Amino acid sequence: MPACAALQHAMRIALVDESSARASVIREGLATLADCEVFVVTERRGLVVRIEEIAPDIILIDLGNPSRDVLEEYFAVSRALARPIAMFVDESDEEAIAASIDAGVSAYVVDGLAAGRIRPLIDVAVRRFNAFARLQADLDEARGKLAERETIDRAKRILMDGRGLTEPKAYAEIRKAAMDQGRKIAEIADAIVTAHKLMGEG
Amino acid sequence: MMAEELTIGFLPLVDACLPILAREHGFAEEEGLSLRLVKDISWATVLDRLLYGHSDAAHLVAPLAIATTLGRGRPAQPLSVPFVLGLNGNAITFRPELAAQVGITGGLGDPTAVGAALRPIALARAEAGRPLRFGSVHRYSSHNYMLRYWLAACGVRPDQDVEIATVPPPFCADALEAGEVDAICVGEPWNSVAVERGAGRIALATAQVWRRGVEKVLALREPVLAERRDAVERLIRAMCRAGRHFVDPANRDANAAILARAEYLDGNPGLIGRAISDRLLLARGGEIVHFPDFMFQYREAANFPWVSQAEWLYSQMVRWDRMAFDPVDARKVARVFRPDVYRSALVGTGEPLPGASSKVEGSLHQKTAVGTQQGAMTLESNRFFDGRVFDPSDIAGYLAALG
Numbered sequence: 001m002p003a004c005a006a007l008q009h010a011m012r013i014a015l016v017d018e019s020s021a022r023a024s025v026i027r028e029g030l031a032t033l034a035d036c037e038v039f040v041v042t043e044r045r046g047l048v049v050r051i052e053e054i055a056p057d058i059i060l061i062d063l064g065n066p067s068r069d070v071l072e073e074y075f076a077v078s079r080a081l082a083r084p085i086a087m088f089v090d091e092s093d094e095e096a097i098a099a100s101i102d103a104g105v106s107a108y109v110v111d112g113l114a115a116g117r118i119r120p121l122i123d124v125a126v127r128r129f130n131a132f133a134r135l136q137a138d139l140d141e142a143r144g145k146l147a148e149r150e151t152i153d154r155a156k157r158i159l160m161d162g163r164g165l166t167e168p169k170a171y172a173e174i175r176k177a178a179m180d181q182g183r184k185i186a187e188i189a190d191a192i193v194t195a196h197k198l199m200g201e202g
Numbered sequence: 203m204m205a206e207e208l209t210i211g212f213l214p215l216v217d218a219c220l221p222i223l224a225r226e227h228g229f230a231e232e233e234g235l236s237l238r239l240v241k242d243i244s245w246a247t248v249l250d251r252l253l254y255g256h257s258d259a260a261h262l263v264a265p266l267a268i269a270t271t272l273g274r275g276r277p278a279q280p281l282s283v284p285f286v287l288g289l290n291g292n293a294i295t296f297r298p299e300l301a302a303q304v305g306i307t308g309g310l311g312d313p314t315a316v317g318a319a320l321r322p323i324a325l326a327r328a329e330a331g332r333p334l335r336f337g338s339v340h341r342y343s344s345h346n347y348m349l350r351y352w353l354a355a356c357g358v359r360p361d362q363d364v365e366i367a368t369v370p371p372p373f374c375a376d377a378l379e380a381g382e383v384d385a386i387c388v389g390e391p392w393n394s395v396a397v398e399r400g401a402g403r404i405a406l407a408t409a410q411v412w413r414r415g416v417e418k419v420l421a422l423r424e425p426v427l428a429e430r431r432d433a434v435e436r437l438i439r440a441m442c443r444a445g446r447h448f449v450d451p452a453n454r455d456a457n458a459a460i461l462a463r464a465e466y467l468d469g470n471p472g473l474i475g476r477a478i479s480d481r482l483l484l485a486r487g488g489e490i491v492h493f494p495d496f497m498f499q500y501r502e503a504a505n506f507p508w509v510s511q512a513e514w515l516y517s518q519m520v521r522w523d524r525m526a527f528d529p530v531d532a533r534k535v536a537r538v539f540r541p542d543v544y545r546s547a548l549v550g551t552g553e554p555l556p557g558a559s560s561k562v563e564g565s566l567h568q569k570t571a572v573g574t575q576q577g578a579m580t581l582e583s584n585r586f587f588d589g590r591v592f593d594p595s596d597i598a599g600y601l602a603a604l605g
Binding site for chain 1: 242243244245246247250251254256274275339340341367368369370372373
């Protein structure tokens with residue numbers, strides 16, 4: 001059961017992430033590595049017990065996870081794990097850990113694990129974390145665009161209903177106001193919708 | 203001229219107020235600084251961002267600055283503390299059943315009496331194999347040390363008679379409600395959140411355990427302090443002004459509203475305003491009580507980094523991490539707190555500067571005028587509830603006496 005320095009067995013990786021979407025993206029990446037077994041933990045409750053069962057060689061946990069302090073306390077006091085787990089083991093890991101912190105994931109490694117085994121794993125985790133962050137940013141942008149379009153549609157509707165304009169004419173009015181004031185169409189639309197709400201007509 | 207940018211990490215707690223208000227009220231800007239504040243939800247992440255250069259400075263639990271310098275949990279990196287962000291401001295909240303069992307009704311309990319009533323309950327629970335569980339926010343926090351100091355002085359041995367577990371502040375109310383812990387020691391607004399939900403009753407304020415206990419600090423990596431020394435001194439001046447503003451009752455509501463904003467605490471301005479004005483609702487449906495100096499952010503040069511405070515924290519680290527006292531470590535710890543930087547930032551301003559940089563902690567039982575380098579200073583009682591005093595020139599003797 002205890003982790004073993006020579007690693008005759010597959011390396012056991014515990015991935016602690018409350019976002020199950022991100023966890024699966026990272027798990028998929030880690031699965032490409034040889035000799036690795038990945039355990040995903042998404043539940044906050046019972047975290048420490050679960051980690052004890054997994055007896056991991058490496059734990060990956062995202063920087064935004066509120067359970068990090070709980071986990072570090074466990075590493076400090078637990079005698080259940082064969083060897084203490086530290087943020088990193090020696091100087092040669094430092095660069096890898098710095099890259100992981102930049103990507104938003106922290107890594108705890110069982111003392112004695114060879115640096116040569118840690119590096120490729122962290123590289124994969126970092127790439128996957130960054131890829132997921134980009135995906136999230138694209139998604140947020142797409143959501144923002146969608147919200148903008150909805151606001152513009154509502155502003156058009158307000159002008160069509162209130163002033164009896166056709167849709168193309170309503171859009172042209174918004175566009176003209178934007179050009180005159182050097183603002184974005186979405187900003188003008190937002191102002192129209194807000195004003196409409198404030199007038200108690202929303 | 204472009205303002206110099208400083209990035210400061212923080213956790214969403216009321217005592218992150220000084221850097222936040224230094225920014226919001228323009229005090230930092232007037233010192234030519236632009237403050238960027240980065241919010242996180244664990245001390246581990248606040249610390250990592252500091253160590254890996256995502257932030258220049260951090261709002262940090264004081265013992266963690268010392269633990270990091272000594273290489274506890276992470277490879278050693280010397281940190282420096284030129285400014286204390288505040289004293290106390292934490293409380294110990296019991297599950298309502300436990301509060302009733304130890305006979306806490308009405309106001310805050312008396313630490314000695316509550317401890318005496320708690321002891322037989324704790325021992326019986328330990329005997330029955332179901333020890334009482336206390337939650338504290340971090341292994342290296344003042345909360346943990348205050349809680350342990352109080353328990354041990356009342357004859358309840360931490361880790362033997364009772365368990366002490368780490369519970370992140372936002373989950374404290376949940377943990378009490380679910381019975382995962384019987385009591386917590388946490389900062390505001392989290393005790394009040396537990397009270398509002400009926401999950402707990404505030405039993406003691408940590409200010410009752412040590413009247414002037416060091417709490418959060420502003421920490422930097424030692425080399426960063428050297429490189430950014432001028433900017434740090436300007437930050438100290440800006441935070442002192444923020445402190446003066448923070449403790450003025452006229453500004454309470456405005457400051458509570460700022461701190462409550464989504465980008466800062468994302469909390470209830472009513473609860474935050476109460477903590478600022480040292481007022482606490484101890485139990486749901488009860489009366490609000492006023493406990494002066496519950497939080498202590500400015501008066502009596504509260505922000506001065508007394509070397510003896512760092513040394514007291516080290517004594518507790520030795521005690522609870524069960525390390526041997528090491529004079530070399532003690533010297534490293536004494537260098538973490540930097541009264542020299544505080545003095546150099548504030549010399550020539552109206553802020554009082556004490557003459558000494560270290561004091562016998564717990565020795566003042568009444569108002570005492572002290573010698574100063576600048577201005578006049580009167581210190582009020584700084585006693586520990588059990589009357590012990592900590593003489594920093596004899597840490598080993600102090601530890602031996604604690605047993």
